[in-house]
Amino acid sequence: MNKFLAIAKWEFMEKIKSKAMIISFFLTPLIILGFSILPSVFVEKDDASTQAIGIIDNTQKYFPSLTEKLSEFKLEDKQPRYVIINLFKQNEQADSLKAEANRNVVKKKIEGYIFLSENGKKEIVFEYRSLSLGNFNDYRRFEDCFNKIRRVQEFKKANIDTALVAHLLNNVEMNTVKIDEKGKESSADFKSQYFSSFIFIMVLFMVIMISGGMLVRSLVEEKSNRLIEIIVSSCRPDDILKGKILGLSGLTLSQIVVWALIGTAFAGQGIVMFASFQNLFLLFVYFILGFVLYTAIFVGVGSIVTTEQEAQQITGYLSMITISPIVIMIPAMQNPDSLLIRVFSYIPLTTPGVMILRLNSAPISTIEILATLLELILSIYLVIKVSSKIFRIGILSYGKMPNLKELFAWLREKE
Amino acid sequence: MLTVKNLRKEYTNTVAIDNISFSLQPGKIFGLIGPNGAGKTTTIRVILNIIKPTSGEVLFDGKLMDRSIQNVTGYLPEERGLYKKSSVLDVIVYLASLKNVSSHNATQLAIEWLKKLDILDSKNKKIEELSKGNQQKIQFITSVIHDPKILILDEPFTGFDPINQQLIKETILSLANAGKIIVLSTHQMDFAEKLCNDIFLINKGKEVCSGNLSEIKRRYGTQSIKIEYQGDATFLNQNKDIAHLDMYQNYAEVQLHDSINPSLFLRSIVDKIEIKHFSIIEPTLNKIFIDAIKN
Numbered sequence: 001m002n003k004f005l006a007i008a009k010w011e012f013m014e015k016i017k018s019k020a021m022i023i024s025f026f027l028t029p030l031i032i033l034g035f036s037i038l039p040s041v042f043v044e045k046d047d048a049s050t051q052a053i054g055i056i057d058n059t060q061k062y063f064p065s066l067t068e069k070l071s072e073f074k075l076e077d078k079q080p081r082y083v084i085i086n087l088f089k090q091n092e093q094a095d096s097l098k099a100e101a102n103r104n105v106v107k108k109k110i111e112g113y114i115f116l117s118e119n120g121k122k123e124i125v126f127e128y129r130s131l132s133l134g135n136f137n138d139y140r141r142f143e144d145c146f147n148k149i150r151r152v153q154e155f156k157k158a159n160i161d162t163a164l165v166a167h168l169l170n171n172v173e174m175n176t177v178k179i180d181e182k183g184k185e186s187s188a189d190f191k192s193q194y195f196s197s198f199i200f201i202m203v204l205f206m207v208i209m210i211s212g213g214m215l216v217r218s219l220v221e222e223k224s225n226r227l228i229e230i231i232v233s234s235c236r237p238d239d240i241l242k243g244k245i246l247g248l249s250g251l252t253l254s255q256i257v258v259w260a261l262i263g264t265a266f267a268g269q270g271i272v273m274f275a276s277f278q279n280l281f282l283l284f285v286y287f288i289l290g291f292v293l294y295t296a297i298f299v300g301v302g303s304i305v306t307t308e309q310e311a312q313q314i315t316g317y318l319s320m321i322t323i324s325p326i327v328i329m330i331p332a333m334q335n336p337d338s339l340l341i342r343v344f345s346y347i348p349l350t351t352p353g354v355m356i357l358r359l360n361s362a363p364i365s366t367i368e369i370l371a372t373l374l375e376l377i378l379s380i381y382l383v384i385k386v387s388s389k390i391f392r393i394g395i396l397s398y399g400k401m402p403n404l405k406e407l408f409a410w411l412r413e414k415e
Numbered sequence: 416m417l418t419v420k421n422l423r424k425e426y427t428n429t430v431a432i433d434n435i436s437f438s439l440q441p442g443k444i445f446g447l448i449g450p451n452g453a454g455k456t457t458t459i460r461v462i463l464n465i466i467k468p469t470s471g472e473v474l475f476d477g478k479l480m481d482r483s484i485q486n487v488t489g490y491l492p493e494e495r496g497l498y499k500k501s502s503v504l505d506v507i508v509y510l511a512s513l514k515n516v517s518s519h520n521a522t523q524l525a526i527e528w529l530k531k532l533d534i535l536d537s538k539n540k541k542i543e544e545l546s547k548g549n550q551q552k553i554q555f556i557t558s559v560i561h562d563p564k565i566l567i568l569d570e571p572f573t574g575f576d577p578i579n580q581q582l583i584k585e586t587i588l589s590l591a592n593a594g595k596i597i598v599l600s601t602h603q604m605d606f607a608e609k610l611c612n613d614i615f616l617i618n619k620g621k622e623v624c625s626g627n628l629s630e631i632k633r634r635y636g637t638q639s640i641k642i643e644y645q646g647d648a649t650f651l652n653q654n655k656d657i658a659h660l661d662m663y664q665n666y667a668e669v670q671l672h673d674s675i676n677p678s679l680f681l682r683s684i685v686d687k688i689e690i691k692h693f694s695i696i697e698p699t700l701n702k703i704f705i706d707a708i709k710n
Binding site for chain 1: 466486490494495496498509515558
């Protein structure tokens with residue numbers, strides 16, 4: 001067997017048997033799903049109990065309609081969502097009404113109250129006051145109801161047909177339909193595009209973090225127990241480098257396969273997202289190339305560190321670069337052809353991430369795809385060259401990390 | 416035959432080894448001896464092709480040592496360590512596969528060696544579950560399993576109890592008898608003295624002395640004398656013939672100046688004290704080592 005294959009096999013088998021790997025196989029997809037789906041689930045989930053809401057309507061125009069509208073909201077068990085309490089009293093000042101309402105809020109007799117008044121210039125004051133101002137859904141409902149009622153009332157005053165008004169007041173939602181280069185339509189909307197790209201980049205980030213970390217740790221281990229000397233005396237440093245990269249890539253691929261299986265088995269939402277990818281094959285190509293590029297960097301950098309702490313620091317910094325495309329995610333989705341995004345597509349470290357974003361939001365010309373792929377392959381070649389030079393010397397130097405000057409001296413050294 | 420010719424290795428600020436040459440015969444154990452930081456490990460790394468020398472060359476049977484010879488070298492580094500979480504057999508088979516031994520053969524050989532070193536019952540254990548001594552045995556096995564022609568052992572005895580030291584010593588001797596070229600790098604002079612045919616003493620990257628061990632002893636030994644006596648021998652302290660003196664109660668070890676004939680020296684002291692015993696002694700390797708390094 002070729003020696004680099006022996007190394008690849010060892011790296012693959014030993015890592016896949018480790019507890020950390022088994023955990024990452026199953027835990028990571030859960031974390032990713034958690035990050036991407038849970039926030040929206042939580043935001044949309046309302047309190048499941050009826051709330052007492054007070055209204056102080058100083059204008060005396062809106063209370064009846066507002067009560068009627070808000071009573072229409074029901075909980076899942078058909079109970080009313082809101083119970084409305086009129087806190088307005090004829091002969092009392094607004095300030096003392098508010099003070100009393102505040103006391104009731106503090107005593108938790110009511111969840112909160114809506115305060116309505118008009119100032120001299122007919123400007124409307126519309127406030128919701130509560131101990132906790134966290135529930136976004138409540139405000140939205142209050143606001144929507146109030147604005148609708150107000151418009152209806154104003155239109156009525158102007159003698160406009162109320163049926164027409166009601167009709168006009170219903171918002172028409174716009175659907176987005178994406179057309180690919182072959183003219184096929186799909187109903188991917190911005191949100192699902194965003195999430196699917198996001199998930200892809202997150203997965204890339206996770207696998208680089210996990211496997212890069214593993215790679216550096218195994219190098220540090222082999223260095224500290226001098227196993228590396230036995231290995232270097234048995235095969236060429238290039239074989240070690242290739243073997244490690246190959247073993248880890250195999251590991252990552254099988255990891256992704258497991259994740260995809262888990263994803264399709266457990267998360268219905270996940271399937272929808274993956275279905276919105278049109279260039280699945282190309283995405284994987286960028287993904288794999290990106291992974292190999294980063295792994296090659298990790299091998300070079302990992303060979304110069306000597307302690308676990310240094311290893312962690314360096315792994316952290318490198319992984320940050322991987323997720324950097326997330327910063328330009330929104331502009332890239334909105335305007336995939338902008339100059340900035342194009343420039344980022346050609347910077348090797350961000351190419352995979354940015355291209356994953358772009359592929360998923362608009363058709364890209366074949367030339368550009370070929371150019372970026374070529375650029376990526378070329379940089380992988382160069383990085384492996386440089387890495388293996390550093391690696392050859394780095395794995396045998398102990399003690400303090402080399403400075404830049406020393407690194408350059410290593411690069412100039414002949415084989 | 417392994418020949419090291421005018422080897423020199425420089426680092427940015429230091430010369431690790433400076434123009435050293437020696438040659439090693441099959442079937443003989445070669446002691447590479449020197450204090451810490453003398454350049455032993457660097458020499459070993461150059462021989463094993465782990466690092467390139469700045470100048471000079473290493474030849475095996477007349478051919479330059481290159482990657483093709485990697486499969487016939489075995490190496491036991493001074494600082495030990497194996498993959499802690501992996502099983503004994505897996506580790507041995509993996510490291511053997513890096514020497515081009517098929518996993519089937521490696522498994523069989525591993526079992527033979529584990530039997531020979533009396534740790535067959537650990538073959539499926541994880542490395543970290545073994546005692547330090549047994550981990551060392553595993554490491555020893557990984558350096559010999561592929562039947563190397565050149566075997567380099569850096570401090571092979573540290574970490575073993577006396578019984579296992581004996582076992583390892585016998586194993587090394589049997590490997591030498593089987594015609595291997597063996598390099599033994601050590602500080603433990605007693606082992607080197609018992610095992611090595613030739614030695615190379617290195618200090619600060621330079622050769623201090625080298626050659627056949629008994630010849631070296633003779634060379635260093637002619638001027639060493641052991642005297643057992645009765646009487647007051649303090650006058651020896653002032654004796655100008657003596658280069659170095661170790662005096663005990665009724666016993667002294669004397670190193671004479673090169674020009675002094677031991678018989679004449681005996682004649683000069685025989686009237687002053689009662690001599691019980693007088694002999695010219697071979698110095699221990701330990702003494703040669705200390706003297707050579709000090710000078």
